[in-house]
Amino acid sequence: MEKSMRERGGSASEAMPRKKRTGFALWLHQMWKYKYLTFMLLPTALVILVHSYLPMFGVFIAFKNINYIDGIFGSPWVGTSNFDFLFSSGSLIRITRNTILYSLAFMAVNLVLSVGIAVAINELRRKFLAKSYQTFIIMPNFLSMVVVSYLVYAFLHPDFGFMNMTVLKWFGIDPVYWYTEKAFWPYILILVNAWKGVGIGAVIYIAAIAGIDPEYYEAAIIDGASKWKQMIHITLPSIQPIIIIMTILSMGSIFSADFGLFYQVPQDSGALYPVTDVVDTYVYRSLMKMNDIGMSSAAALVQAVVGFIMVIATNAAVRKINREQALF
Amino acid sequence: MLSRTSRRENSLTPFSSAILNIAFIILSLICLLPVLLVIIVSFTHGDSILSNGYSFLPSRFSLIAYDSLFKDYGMVFGGYAVSIGITVAGTVLSVMLMALYAYPISRSDYPYRNAFTFFLFFTMLFNGGIVSRYLVYTQVLGIKDSYLSLILPLLIVPFNVIIMRTFFQTTIHPALIESARIDGAGEIKIFVRIVLPLSLPVLATMALFSTIHYWNDWFNALLFISSEDKYPLQYLMMRVLNDVQYLRNNVELAAQNPTLMQELPNESLQMAMAVVGMGPILLVYPFFQKYFVKGLTVGAVKG
Amino acid sequence: MKQRKRGMPILIALGLLMTMLLQACSGNSGTAEPTQSAEATKAPAATEGAKEPELEPYEVSITYHGKPERDVALVEEKLNEFFREKINATVKLNPIVGAEYKQKTELMMNSGEKMDLVFTASWLDFFSNVTKGAFIELDELLEQYGAGIKEQLNPLYLEAPRLDGKLYAVPTNKEITQSRAITMRKDIVDKYQIPLESIKTTADLEPWMKVIKESEPDIIPNFVSGGGGDGAMYEQNSNYRPVGPTPGKLALFFYDYTKSDNISIISALDQQIVDINKSEFERARNWYELGYTNSDAATSSTSIGDVRKQGKIWYQNAVWKPGADIELNLSTNNQFEFISNVIDEPIVTTDLTTGSMFSISRTSKDPARAMMVLNYLHTDPYVVNLIVNGIEDVHYKKTGDNRIEPIADSGYGTTGLFWVIGNQMINYLKPGQPDDLYTNWIQYNNEAKRSPLLGFVFKDTNVKNEITQLTAIATEYKAISTGGIANPVKLLEERNRKFEDAGIEKVRAEIQTQVDAWKAAQK
Secondary structure (H helix, E strand, O other): OOHHHHHHHHHHHHHOOOOOHHHHHHHHHHHHHHHHHHHHHHHHHHHHHHHHHHHHHHHHHHHOOOOOOHHHHHHEEEEOOOHHHHHHOOOOHHHHHHHHHHHHHHHHHHHHHHHHHHHHOOOOOOOHHHHHHHHHHHHHHOOOHHHHHHHHHHHHOOOHHHHHHHHHHHHHOOOOOHHOOOOHHHHEEEEEEHHHHHHHHHHHHHHHHHHHHHHHHHHHHHHHOOOOHHHHHHHHHHHHHHHHHHHHHOHHHHHHHHHHHHOOOOOOOOOHHHHHOOOHHHHHHHHHOOHHHHHHHHHHHHHHHHHHHHHHHHHHHHHHHOHOOOOO | HHHHHHHOOOOOOOHHHHHHHHHHHHHHHHHHHHHHHHHHOOEEEEEEHHHHHHOOOOOOOOHHHHHHHHHHHHHHHHHHHHHHHHHHHHHHHHHHHHHHHHHHHHHOOOHHHHHHHHHHHHHOOOHHHHHHHHHHHHHHOOOOOOOOOHHHOOOHHHHHHHHHHHHHHHHHHHHHHHHHOOOOOOHHHHHHHHHHHOHHHHHHHHHHHHHHHHHHHHHHHHHHOOOOOHOOOHHHHHHHHHHHHHHHHHHHHHHHHHHHHHOOOOOOHHHHHHHHHHHHHHHHHHHHHHHHHHHHHHHHHOO | OOOHHHHHHHHHHHHOOOOHHHHHHHHHHHHHHHHHHHHHHHHHHHHOOOOOOOOOOOEEEEEEEOOOOOOOOHHHHHHHHHHHHHHOOOOOOOEEEEHHHHHHHHHHOOOOOOEEEEEEEEHHOOOHHHOOOOOOOOOOHHHHHHHHHHHEEEEEEEHOEEEOOEEEEEEEEOOOOOOOEEEHHHHHHHHHOOOHOOOOOOHHHHHHHHHHHOOOOOOOEEEEOOOOOOOOOOHHHHEEEEOOHHHHOOOOEEEOOOOOOOOOOOEEEOOHHHHHHHHHHHHHHHHHHHHHHOOOOOOOOOOOOHHHHHOOOOEEEEOOOHHHHHHHHHHOOOOOOOEEEEEEOEEEEEHHHOOOOEEEEOOOHHHHHHHHHHEEEEEEEEHHHHHOOOOOOOOOEEEEOOEEOOOOOOOOOOOOOOOOOOOOOHOOOOOOOOOOOHHHHHHHHOEEEEEEOOOOOOHHHHHHHHHHHHHHHHOHHHHHHHOOOOHHHHHHHHHHHHHHHOOOHHHHHHHHHHHHHHHHHHH
């Protein structure tokens, strides 16, 4: 036993090329120095490995024509032909434009509103009220898109919808057939998305503000800084890293869209497609009867690659300005 | 104590405070009223919906939706039990594991932080898709039809880990860690004694997100669970909602068998399901909320 | 950059670990489970040759389209008692809710899970699943173990679920096809003396729309829901019928069902089809503008069943089979009575014939036993009624020789499995169903006319891209038939232009080629 161990140890050190030894030793040294930190993240890394990296072989489905007999591994490779449907589609420009513009609009609107709410809620004197408002504004997040689509429908129904029956009547405007009038939908979708997401988005910023050291404010008060100045010079700079990271991360999903929002909320109305059709709904519509996981994987891969490029680019830009705040 | 008094001197003028409050009341109403509408519709008689649409003051009320929902009360309560169990276990595990990963990659002196950040970030965008995940879960891990298959998928949310990392970076000053190390504290001790207490707001945020995430998840149950008694509540509810949509979208199937449509739940039942599904989660929110009050944690550590 | 480099070794190490795990995993599905895959492929061969007279115990799983009910386990137990005695088998009932059925079963097929009997249908992409090798050939198994099935089924049934001449599924025995009908509420017909017999097309309803609109304020004269579709416009106005099953059930390609030789395929761009579309869409728009149609026609998802129950419709374009009117009466809890004028002759198409079937999965370890079970599902009233209606005196009471009364809230029997399982003709009759229902069906089936394309299946391999695009365009414009959208004719032209760009002609030519080849092979 002892002998074999010695042998193994010996051979290992012999196998190590001499000139690389310093680099390796340095590496070992670092490993050892930070062993506790590494040890801390290993369980999680293992979970990520098993849950996310193990199934990663599925990415290859995008390049295969899957049949059940050969399975995922044995099915024939078909090059990039699964991608053709996406790129040869006559709607490519439309869905690309819609997807990216909506993603950007959602990012901007939700960011401004969430940060605004977080900052404002923090200024409220009565904590009880602040807590109640917080509770109310996160509520929409708990409704599923199906239910949200019913609610929107209740608002916009041509006959007994709240908009036509009450609001427009007040102003003496003729009823609008909302589900066939595409001009309104960009606003409706942005509104619905904000309504559902802003409250929960604000929670992160509220927590970020809660983490700011009160000493900064105390010092500012002594210097006689106004509320406004405190906000500009203390609150916003303190949560800036979070804002930047959130923005970088949401760049990753720039080419993906919330399927429920774009499919269920407009009631899948064809007349609205010019402004509601996004990558996810288009893929669903064209592939729903095709039963082809190769083609749907191809679409997902394109979304991921675009997101990846966007994140890397944004991250590089941030890195140029401030290394510390970049993602990596 | 000091901070509290100085805050008071520093508060808004009554006028701007009133404006702010009014703005928040309007905002709250915008968020609250639709939810209230859902609750009212769940108590509305089906005929009233068909002839007048949704209304805050329906012409006919009815308890029939809840009646038929709780007719199978065994199933509903079973679903609650599963959901609560999964949510609690999942949230605790998830926050723990995510914090353990987020902290090392937040340390600017940790040499592998970029590698591990990238390792994590990559999974945010690229994944193998449902089929390969299903294969791994059922054939490699062998956790089909087990509660683990409901917990594992949501355990690590890369987005949240990165947010957490950023929080650690911004709220915990490196000097604090350095001084603790000079005092002779090991990495684990620093993490448990200094980092975690300072990060209660972000831990609470992540716990809240995890709770919501686990509570609302029905898709994994669809994929992996096959015994009725292991279904979480949201899945039981979503199954009915989806089935309604499905039958409505498959007009032909329905036309061939008109009697199939007879038993279809109407909208009041669907709303009742939404209410039953979201009720408990709203109750837990105030519990997390106490960690969001500004200054609490920092003050506490100092005091 | 420096930092990235230092991190590299660990990334590489993890990468190596990953590939190792991956290999283990691929090995797992490839070799570590030889028992499953090898047996699955060997099993059919084994049954062909020497067959053991003594049957080993085996569990036959039955995966079907239906909502799981509370007492499934009880029913399963009863079935097991029966099957254990007959063929030393047990069954595993695996009902899956309709909304999830397709996704879940395809996931199971993709991952090669063990299944035996699997419910399938043209609208569940049966043919594309056959192409991918999900199911095994059944000709020989049917010959050996399915004598009862062949006895019961109308022979036309077994012509359709075939690919390249080989049988891959056994259809459920029920009405083999459906006709189109204009169905009206009897009280309204009587009240206004509407000559239902003479109303052959939707356009014929025009004068009565006005009457209903003026004198029946509670009724929506023309209720449109489901976001559009083709309705019965081709059946009412021409001899053209959509070629089915094509992906998406697109009514984009047509053939004349009265011509059995030289079948020519025309597309939606053909002038005859365009003319029908134009006049129908214009009429629908006109009705909408006159206020006959519900204002949310373009998007409404209100089910016609709800509206019917409320007494808000007086007519509908319905599908018809013997007993259909009574089914409609029942769906309103007999508040209203319906009568129909059948407007086309029933033709047996591949699409309709394959609307409800069972196949045997490639992953079945004992396909022979699965076929034996299927044979019982087609022939034994006890077995079928057990699955469809539940256990006697627990879930239903017998009120006659062939008649039952369901027990309310019993925990089984409410999901309507009659059209899913085996043979509907041996289902017990429920209250309201006429005694001669099944004899009428048999007669109807026997009289139905065979479509010249019965048994033809279109393979989309060569035109996949074109079809995905056509599907997307067709769904985009589907609501133009409802009347709820302005300028339908302009939109129709726009749609047809897009179809042209998307290569509709290429697909049409491909279908034509395949039809010709198929026809030639028939002789």
